[in-house]
Amino acid sequence: MPRKQVVSQRPRSWPANTFLIAWAVLLLGVLIATLWGPGILAGRDMLVLDHPALNNAALGLTELPGRATPQDGVLAIIGKLLPASWAIRALLISSAAGAISAGFLLARRQQANLFATALAMLVACWAPAITERIAQGQWSLVVAAWLLPLLVWAGLTQKTYLQWGLLIPASLSPTGAILAGLIAIAAAKEKRLSTTIIAIMLCTPWAIPGLLAVFLKDSAAINFGTTVVDNAAAVMAFGPHAESPLGIFPTLLSSGGIWNAQLISPGREYGVLAGCLLAAILIWSGLRYLPKGPEWPIFALGILGFAMTLTSWLSPEIYEWAVAEIPGGGLLRDAHKFLLLASPAAVLLATRVRPNWLAVIALSAALGNLWGASAQLQVLKPVHISLPEIPAEINTTETVFLPKANTLITMPEAKIPLVNPWFKMLSAVEPGTLVVDGITIDEPTPRWSAANQAWSEGDISRLGRLGISAVIDPETGSILARPDATQKAHLPRILGYILLAIWASIVPLFILISLKRPRRRHR
Incomplete structure (x- = not known):
């Protein structure tokens, strides 16, 4: 059986290699x-x-x-x-x-x-x-x-x-x-x-x-x-x-x-x-x-x-x-x-x-x-922005409500719209509203709408039934109310931990299995 011909590539000259290295650095x-x-x-x-x-x-x-x-x-x-x-x-x-x-x-x-x-x-x-x-x-x-x-x-x-x-x-x-x-x-x-x-x-x-x-x-x-x-x-x-x-x-x-x-x-x-x-x-x-x-x-x-x-x-x-x-x-x-x-x-x-x-x-x-x-x-380009201060008695895993807080805000330090830092620092009920060129694409989530209505009506017990355990002023960071939350998050946190663990471990697991599996010998 004839051997497969291998085409060898001529090595590049040092000026060519230098050019490509400089190009990559640029x-x-x-x-x-x-x-x-x-x-x-x-x-x-x-x-x-x-x-x-x-x-x-x-x-x-x-x-x-x-x-x-x-x-x-x-x-x-x-x-x-x-x-x-x-x-x-x-x-x-x-x-x-x-x-x-x-x-x-x-x-x-x-x-x-x-x-x-x-x-x-x-x-x-x-x-x-x-x-x-x-x-x-x-x-x-x-x-x-x-x-x-x-x-x-x-x-x-x-x-x-x-x-x-x-x-x-x-x-x-x-x-x-x-x-x-x-x-x-x-x-x-x-x-x-x-x-x-x-x-x-x-x-x-x-x-x-x-x-x-x-x-x-x-x-x-x-x-x-x-x-x-x-x-x-x-x-x-x-x-x-x-x-x-x-x-x-x-x-x-x-x-x-x-x-x-x-x-x-x-x-x-x-x-x-x-x-x-x-x-x-x-x-x-x-x-x-x-x-x-x-x-x-x-x-x-x-x-x-x-x-x-x-x-x-x-x-x-x-x-x-x-x-x-x-x-x-x-x-x-x-x-x-x-x-x-x-x-x-x-x-x-x-x-x-x-x-x-x-x-x-x-x-x-x-x-x-x-x-x-x-x-x-x-x-x-990295920027310095003023981050809100979370009250010491608030746990970052408990669900809070931030009246009048928008998902996107404009800060003088950033000069362009950015995600509201509160929603990265706490488990807050997000409005979910999406407006593009003045047209509303996504309406507020029903949970946020219900919480907003309950807060405007002063119905603290209803906020608790919505799973909210704290109401925080997004401007000052002060706690405005402490409802008794009777409703849990719509999915348990343990599920999130498990799915994140699967995501992180699936590739190492497959590599380990593949390494331990004996390779087939070809004649």
Whole structure:
């Protein structure tokens, strides 16, 4: 039987290696310089306190969907050992370094030229789809996005244990868990069934409470009613936003188009033009050098992510039906985030750009596509904010009510809206109201509405029946009332602890089982 011919790659010259090292330092240095300094990470959806509480919301046990589960639970545990905001900075930097490394490794696997390698490293780490999520404060989703190319490389090169380990930080948010799970399963060349089981089990901290809330919705012991959601308004509000007079399609091709128009810098239309040029080069290179067998699922997922985002704009009625009828469809509302599924495919295409002069043009276009990114990164700059003082007699696990407290507030120190610190420091009944461009997407939760009505009427006993044991003034931090809570939380805290333990232990458990299992001998 003839031996398989091994194609050896000619080693790069020292100037080429020096250039790539300097390029990697530059790409990562931008992030490090932004994150460096005293303070905490606070802005829009992001509020990473040094010592957050392990409250009911962190465990995904409130009436609201567990959008910050398990990340808030992990932050609370880390915060008992060291400042959580510094731990997250380390995670962000290491994830970005992983993305840059993945671009380099995938390019070396493809025997890419020098500038195609630099292009792959850039596309893996910095793109509008990533910088816009940073500007929105969705740091855990950004961590997942940065790890997607590395998950692909680990799968294609059969580094199974590395791939499983990467799934842990990538699954800190529900969306991150789904995107990373799909990419890991698609890229796995061995132990795909085990990878699938792990990906599913990493969703348990937010999926199980959500399922229980649906199946036990008629039980008064665990449910206080159903929150009114306007799915049609949600699909329109969170649909992709054109960043150029050319329209939605070119914007999506440039990987931009987040729903929040306030995040877009002036002059972004020039970036869209550069992004379209980059996309044209990548697609043309992909057609010239068709992907190999194991890479096809990665490209299929990229097409799926782009199609989902485009569908929310082309056929909002169909997308609204999916959001309303598919279990867990609320995760689909923000359609633009599914463009991140195309990130690994874009990196693979970047490695195929030839010859060198075309790679230089593509690299220049990729840099132009980042128009305004420096302003978007400023959300990651640490800030000092005044945190409320919790009364000494209040336990962070007991349910409290904060009259007139909004989920999002604006503080002079942060200059942009951010999550109310009270809801990260206590187990408080959250309003859950969501207003976008003056349109109410989510009405207040029934429990908060009932508590607000009871407080305005002075009905303290009713507050106790709602499971509230303290009423705190969010302005002064003083205790206004101490109801006798007769109603427990809608799901027991022990469930949250168990699900968090499953999330943290499933990967080490599978690695241990795999190591102890005897390998099959091949003849």
